[in-house]
Amino acid sequence: MSESLLHDIRYGLRTFIKQPAFTIVAVLALALGIGANTAIFSVVNNVLLRPLPYRDADRLVTIWENKLSGDPSLRQDSPVQFNDWRQQTQIFDKVAGWWYPQLNLTNPGREPQRVHAVDVTDDFFNVMGAQPVMGRTFLSGEEKPNTPFLAVISYDLWKTEFNSDPKVLEKTITLDGQPHSIIGVMPAGFEYPKDTQIWRNLGWDVALHSRSAHFFEVTARLKPGITLERAQADLSALAVRIARENPRSNTDWGVTIVPLRNQLLGNFRPALLVLVGAVVFVLLIACANVTNLLLARAAAREKEISIRLALGASRSRLVRQLLTESVLLSLLGAGLGLVLASVGGNLLMAVNPFQIPLMDNKLTINLPVLGFTMAVAVLTSLIFGLIPALQASKQDLNGALKEGGRDSSGGAKGHNIRNGLVVAEVAITLVLLIGAGLLLKSFLALQKIDPGFNASNVLTFDVQLPEAKYKEWSQVSGFYSQLVEHLKTIPGVRSAAATAYLPLDRAHSIIFTIVGRPVASDSEQMMAQYRMVTPDYFETMSIPIERGRTFEARENADATGVVIINQAAAKRYWGDEDPIGKHINSTSRNIGPLSHYLPQSFDAQIVGVVGDEKNIDLNSPTEPSIYFPQTQFSCRKMSLVVRTAADPLSISNAVRNTVWSMDGNMPVSNLLSMDQIIGKIVAQPKFSLLLLGIFALLALILSGVGIYGVMAYSVSQRTHEMGLRVALGAQPGSLLLMILSQGLKFTLLGVAIGGLSALILTRVMKSLLYGVSTTDPITFLAVSGILIFIAALACYIPARRATRMDPLTALRYQ
Numbered sequence: 001m002s003e004s005l006l007h008d009i010r011y012g013l014r015t016f017i018k019q020p021a022f023t024i025v026a027v028l029a030l031a032l033g034i035g036a037n038t039a040i041f042s043v044v045n046n047v048l049l050r051p052l053p054y055r056d057a058d059r060l061v062t063i064w065e066n067k068l069s070g071d072p073s074l075r076q077d078s079p080v081q082f083n084d085w086r087q088q089t090q091i092f093d094k095v096a097g098w099w100y101p102q103l104n105l106t107n108p109g110r111e112p113q114r115v116h117a118v119d120v121t122d123d124f125f126n127v128m129g130a131q132p133v134m135g136r137t138f139l140s141g142e143e144k145p146n147t148p149f150l151a152v153i154s155y156d157l158w159k160t161e162f163n164s165d166p167k168v169l170e171k172t173i174t175l176d177g178q179p180h181s182i183i184g185v186m187p188a189g190f191e192y193p194k195d196t197q198i199w200r201n202l203g204w205d206v207a208l209h210s211r212s213a214h215f216f217e218v219t220a221r222l223k224p225g226i227t228l229e230r231a232q233a234d235l236s237a238l239a240v241r242i243a244r245e246n247p248r249s250n251t252d253w254g255v256t257i258v259p260l261r262n263q264l265l266g267n268f269r270p271a272l273l274v275l276v277g278a279v280v281f282v283l284l285i286a287c288a289n290v291t292n293l294l295l296a297r298a299a300a301r302e303k304e305i306s307i308r309l310a311l312g313a314s315r316s317r318l319v320r321q322l323l324t325e326s327v328l329l330s331l332l333g334a335g336l337g338l339v340l341a342s343v344g345g346n347l348l349m350a351v352n353p354f355q356i357p358l359m360d361n362k363l364t365i366n367l368p369v370l371g372f373t374m375a376v377a378v379l380t381s382l383i384f385g386l387i388p389a390l391q392a393s394k395q396d397l398n399g400a401l402k403e404g405g406r407d408s409s410g411g412a413k414g415h416n417i418r419n420g421l422v423v424a425e426v427a428i429t430l431v432l433l434i435g436a437g438l439l440l441k442s443f444l445a446l447q448k449i450d451p452g453f454n455a456s457n458v459l460t461f462d463v464q465l466p467e468a469k470y471k472e473w474s475q476v477s478g479f480y481s482q483l484v485e486h487l488k489t490i491p492g493v494r495s496a497a498a499t500a501y502l503p504l505d506r507a508h509s510i511i512f513t514i515v516g517r518p519v520a521s522d523s524e525q526m527m528a529q530y531r532m533v534t535p536d537y538f539e540t541m542s543i544p545i546e547r548g549r550t551f552e553a554r555e556n557a558d559a560t561g562v563v564i565i566n567q568a569a570a571k572r573y574w575g576d577e578d579p580i581g582k583h584i585n586s587t588s589r590n591i592g593p594l595s596h597y598l599p600q601s602f603d604a605q606i607v608g609v610v611g612d613e614k615n616i617d618l619n620s621p622t623e624p625s626i627y628f629p630q631t632q633f634s635c636r637k638m639s640l641v642v643r644t645a646a647d648p649l650s651i652s653n654a655v656r657n658t659v660w661s662m663d664g665n666m667p668v669s670n671l672l673s674m675d676q677i678i679g680k681i682v683a684q685p686k687f688s689l690l691l692l693g694i695f696a697l698l699a700l701i702l703s704g705v706g707i708y709g710v711m712a713y714s715v716s717q718r719t720h721e722m723g724l725r726v727a728l729g730a731q732p733g734s735l736l737l738m739i740l741s742q743g744l745k746f747t748l749l750g751v752a753i754g755g756l757s758a759l760i761l762t763r764v765m766k767s768l769l770y771g772v773s774t775t776d777p778i779t780f781l782a783v784s785g786i787l788i789f790i791a792a793l794a795c796y797i798p799a800r801r802a803t804r805m806d807p808l809t810a811l812r813y814q
Helices: 003-018 020-049 079-087 124-128 155-162 228-245 260-265 268-300 302-310 315-351 367-393 397-401 412-447 473-488 567-574 648-662 674-681 683-717 719-727 732-768 777-803 807-811
Strands: 060-067 092-099 103-105 113-115 117-120 150-153 172-175 178-185 198-201 217-222 253-259 458-464 493-499 509-514 526-533 545-548 562-566 583-586 602-610 625-629 637-644 669-673
Touching: 003 020, 003 315, 020 260, 020 268, 020 315, 020 367, 020 683, 060 079, 060 228, 060 260, 079 092, 079 217, 079 228, 092 124, 103 172, 103 198, 113 669, 124 217, 150 155, 150 172, 172 198, 228 253, 253 260, 260 268, 268 315, 268 367, 268 412, 268 683, 268 732, 315 367, 315 683, 412 683, 412 732, 412 777, 458 648, 458 674, 473 493, 473 637, 473 648, 562 567, 567 602, 567 625, 637 648, 648 669, 669 674, 674 683, 683 732, 683 777, 732 777
Parallel strands: 117 198, 150 178, 526 625, 562 602
Antiparallel strands: 060 217, 060 253, 092 117, 092 217, 103 113, 150 198, 172 178, 458 637, 458 669, 493 526, 493 637, 509 526, 509 583, 545 602, 562 625, 583 602
């Protein structure tokens, strides 16, 4: 490091110490801007830039089916379609499918638990490019029926359940009452799909299932050189041919390929990109503030700079000195920003524990993040330091060296720069405030949605009966009927019921026909979600019976089949006709896991119509649903819902003991209140709103401080003028109005530019909003009004001070 540079650094530090107010304000502004960028970059580095922990992860894609008309959301695949894709395409190296069987793990001497498990096809681990650290994975043919039960376990399960036993491959694990041979242990960190603990061989023939059953998930590895566009075109062409050959099941169904990273990120990707733009805006506002501070500081150093120029210092030498000071400011701001990013970011995640995809929800300040912070520090020093440095080095020596000379560097050009920065600050702040306002209005609209049920004081939990122990459907139905009655006896319980699917969960769908009507064409076939419930379900969830009645205890497996439909089904398929008493039937063929839910054919009479409970998510229209009594169409896995008189979580232990009193090996899983479930659903929009709101508030504070600083400096530079005006009889009110009008002129210009910019930029938020347009006029007007008020307040304080000025003192100024 050269001696002259060391001298510049020492000199800069001395000047900072002599001006602590300037230094604190500048460093704090930069720390807020750099810290916000560092925190968000830490997230970006983890979820967008860091390679996925799979071999050649950029070639991994997920495959989904979707309706070509109506609801465009992606659906799980049909196993038969999956079989077509792996046999009839040339674009994939391998294709793998799986489904979630939800297994019970029982080990002697341990509490029974539900484990995250998937049943996979043979090529699953080949597709993922994953090798076990012990043993092997599945061989070709082991997905077929009548093969032994095999299991590959995760590294964490090997540690917790088997104490890292090196002889674990000689052991068996009991899942749903059936012994499974452990054949492999995966490496630490491999848990795909998310949090998987056990991978099991499929054990049934995918080719014998129904094309109408959409419950399979598919991941594939593209061949080298095959682009996503080429793969999408080839697979779409195959889907068209399949639909032509199978019109009853595949008409109006398409296929969509999604890169694995995009699938893992889900809806968080657009939210993250919006937050990236927000923190860049905050940094630009901070830079504008510091630039204004440096311009004002340069005006105060006119004499010093002029003397140095007069003594022979070159302009380039002065620019280097001033830029060195700017870099020092940035480095100090970056250091404090790192602390704010780490402490503030982790505190925010602790307060609002939204699970960020591909992260462990802890901000890590690693080498890439440090490098980014240093790069931002240097860049910002150039952004805010160059203009003041160049401006200060172009002094008018004669004017500056005159006794009483004023504002050589702060002339018309300096004022224009400062005013332009104010306009930019206001415009950028308005864009951020409008974005936060739109998210707030959207979140409030989401909170006001009627889900079709009452979530207050409802406890939910899951139970799954293993087929090995509960072989007959009468045993399954009887267990749940008795469990519901036992739960009702717990003190504080008002009602209890069981359902195969909780509200806000998309259930599987079935194609059905209405008896007495002509068979619908392939494009008009009737489809609805099917849900198995106990008779008290609608009462427990406070879902109103609109017509007809609910189920009765006498309607068992020997009675005539009955169903209840929701209003969405009644409106879509019956219109103004009364559906009560009508019969529906279906001959859907379900081989494999879904045969556990419905028989291959049924005929049932509609006995009631109920209100619409949200059955996809909060912000999607309710789909048609058919409710079956679980005594006639039972299900091994059920969710129990218990309405209580007080806090539902207070009866958690009583609920577990009630289940274990009936079967001591039965895990009780996902024990949550319904409010907690809804809280998880709104966690992402809440997290996005919280972050963008914080950044918008920072921008508003920085912008207000910037406007105040410019106005205060402007008034101080015009002290002599103000004294003359007062001495000549100017009234305080007219002076106040003059100064306010000058300040608000630039504010209004910034609001106009910011409003036009927001009309364009907020379009990227469309996917994040519910019930509000990206151009919502109320939000635009309200936010503009708030910003104008803050700007007026920032202008009023120095203006008010000017009106109280002693004219004699002002006339002696400089």
